[in-house]
Amino acid sequence: MNQAYDPAQHLNQARITGVSITPVAFKDPPLLNTVGVHEPFALRAIVEVHTDAGVSGFGETYGDAGHLARLQLAAAALPGTDVFNINALRSRIAQALEQDTSQGGHGMSGMVTGSSTADRVLSPFDVAALDIQGKLLGRPVSDLLGGAVRGSVQFSGYLFYKWAGHPGQAEDSWGAALDPEGIVRQARTMVDAYGFSALKLKAGVFPPEEEIAAMHALRAEFPDLPLRIDPNGAWTVETSIRVGKELHGVLEYLEDPTPGIDGMAAVRREVGMPLATNMCVVSFADVAPAVAAGAVDVILSDHHFWGGLRRSQFLAGITETFGLGLSMHSNSHLGISLAAMVHLAAATPKLDYACDTHWPWKDPSEDVIADGVFTFTGGAVQVPTGPGLGVEIDRDALERLHRQYLDCGLRSRDDTGYMKRLHPSYELQSPRW
Numbered sequence: 001m002n003q004a005y006d007p008a009q010h011l012n013q014a015r016i017t018g019v020s021i022t023p024v025a026f027k028d029p030p031l032l033n034t035v036g037v038h039e040p041f042a043l044r045a046i047v048e049v050h051t052d053a054g055v056s057g058f059g060e061t062y063g064d065a066g067h068l069a070r071l072q073l074a075a076a077a078l079p080g081t082d083v084f085n086i087n088a089l090r091s092r093i094a095q096a097l098e099q100d101t102s103q104g105g106h107g108m109s110g111m112v113t114g115s116s117t118a119d120r121v122l123s124p125f126d127v128a129a130l131d132i133q134g135k136l137l138g139r140p141v142s143d144l145l146g147g148a149v150r151g152s153v154q155f156s157g158y159l160f161y162k163w164a165g166h167p168g169q170a171e172d173s174w175g176a177a178l179d180p181e182g183i184v185r186q187a188r189t190m191v192d193a194y195g196f197s198a199l200k201l202k203a204g205v206f207p208p209e210e211e212i213a214a215m216h217a218l219r220a221e222f223p224d225l226p227l228r229i230d231p232n233g234a235w236t237v238e239t240s241i242r243v244g245k246e247l248h249g250v251l252e253y254l255e256d257p258t259p260g261i262d263g264m265a266a267v268r269r270e271v272g273m274p275l276a277t278n279m280c281v282v283s284f285a286d287v288a289p290a291v292a293a294g295a296v297d298v299i300l301s302d303h304h305f306w307g308g309l310r311r312s313q314f315l316a317g318i319t320e321t322f323g324l325g326l327s328m329h330s331n332s333h334l335g336i337s338l339a340a341m342v343h344l345a346a347a348t349p350k351l352d353y354a355c356d357t358h359w360p361w362k363d364p365s366e367d368v369i370a371d372g373v374f375t376f377t378g379g380a381v382q383v384p385t386g387p388g389l390g391v392e393i394d395r396d397a398l399e400r401l402h403r404q405y406l407d408c409g410l411r412s413r414d415d416t417g418y419m420k421r422l423h424p425s426y427e428l429q430s431p432r433w
């Protein structure tokens, strides 16, 4: 009879003894998007994997109730697994999820649908396992991913239409941005503070003409910066083609103008600039149909839904093979995720664009990692060189943000529900224009 191969029988092992999952909440400004508006708190889950080697590692993921329930199912299946065997983690998690009856999304408020549940759940465990491996070996995670090919990683400034503050609360430090002047003001503040050398506008909020005007205003203010616009599928094919033609020569890429592979392919046949996506190609199952249809030029990877850092490298191999561009998506996150993104980006030789990050929207006093680990210079973050992810967890801060989660009352991200509570006539529409 064949015996299952177990490398841990032959090598020094680090077996999982348990997992702690801590939901946390941190303040989030009223950022507008095509499905509504960000609530006053963003939710995340901090996953700590403990081992019998006396070393633990961390991953960060969505904090929505349904996702937390799936993380708990996965966590219960992992004790005894060697952290050097991520394939074993993956198969145990896939098996555990067969028992999944939990409802609910995972923190994207309906904007990213169709990603693989197993990969979403695997992601923080993959990151934590790599963090432990690195700590045991005394090497940074980027080394475990094949070695850093760059010492710092470029990010783009992520601009949002926004209200001055959450209704009933004081104005935040960014103030309102509801027209081209407001967006340019926000961009100027962000570029001056972080040095970003590319800018992306989260669109799909106002009629396309207003958002086109905002892009022209950005171009006038920043003649040399690459610009992107992302309405999260808010436009019909016809509107997307019209906007694409209007903004030809202004954008470095047009991100998810319209929903679905077929819609994107129809737009791509008519507009001359690259089309990018984090909506119609969100799992390995989407890649072949998208390539066959000629739907996209650039895939925005995101280790939170592509199955962690190893699986994201697999995606990078696919984009390189098919001559597609690669960029990186982000939504509201803390420092563990930034560390993971930076290690992955550093070890991805063919990364064609500055990566997205929501980082500037986070109150600098709120994180689970020690303050000041990450600073942006010229829009870039240095790749940590310490063992593992190279970040220390601040356990007092973790406890504080967990208490904030308990007190804030939010249990799932719901941009649409929040908008409807504030403006009852608001209707979710896809596409909207």
Ligand SMILES: O=C([O-])C(=O)C[C@H](O)[C@@H](O)C(=O)[O-]
Residues within 6 Å of the ligand: 031, 032, 033, 108, 111, 202, 230, 232, 278, 329, 330, 331, 332
């Ligand atoms: O590039 C994207 O599609 C995103 O970043 C999606 C995010 O959820 C963003 O729209 C947000 O947080 O409002």
Ligand SMILES: [Mg+2]
Residues within 6 Å of the ligand: 230, 232, 255, 256, 277, 278, 279, 329
């Ligand atoms: Mg996007």
